[in-house]
Amino acid sequence: MGRKNTDKVVFHQIQVLDAGAKGVSVAKAPDGKVIFIPNVVPGDVVDVQTLKKRKAYYEGKAVKFHELSEYRVEPICEHFGVCGGCKWQNMKYSQQLAFKQNEVKNHLQRIGKIELPEFEAILGSEKQFFYRNKMEFSFSNSRWLTEKEIGSNEDLGNRNALGFHIPKMWDKILDINKCHLQEDPSNAIRNEIRAFANEHNLAFFNPREHSGLLRTVMIRTVSTGEIMVLIQFFEEDKENRELILDHLYEKFPEITSLQYVVNGKQNDTIYDQDVILYKGRNYILEEMEGLKFSINAKSFYQTNSDQAYELYKITRDFAGLTGNEVVYDLYTGTGTIAQFVSKKAKKVIGVESVPEAIIDAKANAERNNITNCEFFVGDMKVVFNEAFIAQHGKPDVIITDPPRDGMHKDVVEQILKIAPKRVVYVSCNSATQARDLALMDEKYKVTRVRPVDMFPQTHHVENVVLLELR
Secondary structure (H helix, E strand, C coil), rough: CCCCHHHHCCEEEEEEEEEEHCCCCEEEEEEEEEEECCHHHHHHEEEEEEEEEECCEEEEEEEEEEEEEEECCCCCCCCCCCCCCCCCEEHHHHHHHHHHHHHHHHHHHHCCCCCCCCCCCCCCCCCCCCCCEEEEEEEECCCCHHHHHCCCCCCCCCCCCEEEEECCCCEEEECCCCCCCCCCCCCHHHEEEEHHHHHHHCCCCCCCCCCEEEEEEEEEEEECCEEEEEECCCCCHHHHHHHHHHHHHHHHHCCCCEEEEEEECCCCCCCCCCCCCCCCCCCCEECCCCCEEEEEECCCCCCCCHHHHHHHHHHHHHHHHCCCCEEEEECCCCCCCHHHCCCCEEEEEEEEHHHHHHHHHHHHHHHHHCCEEEECCCHHHHHHHCHHHHHHHHCCCEEEECCCCCCCCCHHHHHHHHCCEEEEEECCCHHHHHHHHHHHHHCEEEEEEEEECCCCCCCCCCCEEEECCC
């Protein structure tokens, strides 16, 4: 018997204990090691087939259920469990929130090891489905097959797909019929594109061979009802490109912005590509408290508009502005938070490394007749220096909303050096946030903490922390 087989064992009657990182649940094996199991809910009792054995843990899958958790609900999506998107759709929403709150608490206590106040209750999302304002779908000419299809011996015919990447498989796409993440007409637009492309024999992309015409589709929607659609083509084929774009515009006259990209490179990111406007205008407008924000194809904008508004209100509340403060908004993106707090500040300085984002921020400020915001491009750890502060004034309050990696240690050092009265730290990764809070502990005390759920049905959680000078 080969070693490979002896590594894969079945553990019987294992109780799932907790929700772990990346949406995978956690249990204990009889030998005391941790087991990571997808698609189960804490409280389930299952038999687990191990798939991988590591020094400190196993990866496995549930092959038999003995008891079902009281936290379990029936997933509403037909693609649940295969599509890697909404990993927690089988868990009650109230329980999802409890696990998220707990994760933030654990990170701040275990990694931060700092004195913490009583946590404020996590702010849940009113919408638990159809909350995303941006979705991206990929084309493939060899769609992912289910185990049932593989075992059926039937001719599977057309293998074209338009949908999502199967987790950990860069070249396999699950064909999506109905996704519960973005409001209509998102599903109708995607399904129409696929049907029309099949009907007219337009070639779907093959990522291994690097061939085909249709590569990806991005759909962006906003609370004002405007819609952006961007189709990415692998090669220029004027006749077929116009054929599908004209059809789409005719079928969905509500599309505000119809754009395309011709991208022949290895990867499908559009950030270094020319986006070409085909119909309408090259941006859509989001609105918040009367402020209008233009969103173009490359804009970074919080993907849950309704909860972004709630998140910004908490940020503004934590900042405690009276109208006399100089505020620095670090990692400002398109300047949304900066403009949102501007009417309660004397002056806001926004800094961001992406030049296009700062162009957007300036245009938005002009559109909104905001005159007390200034925006600057640059790498935070380089720009945010003595000379910059001397030029723009010492901040009374700093708002920082860094990427997942958290703040660069030079940025943390600079904040400690200039010591504003208050720092509001917005984070999408409480582990790196906790690390940064520990670095700031010598001068700052954490006085408020409030997690915000931006992504129901997933393990992701945002967290807002208020730091005040000791």
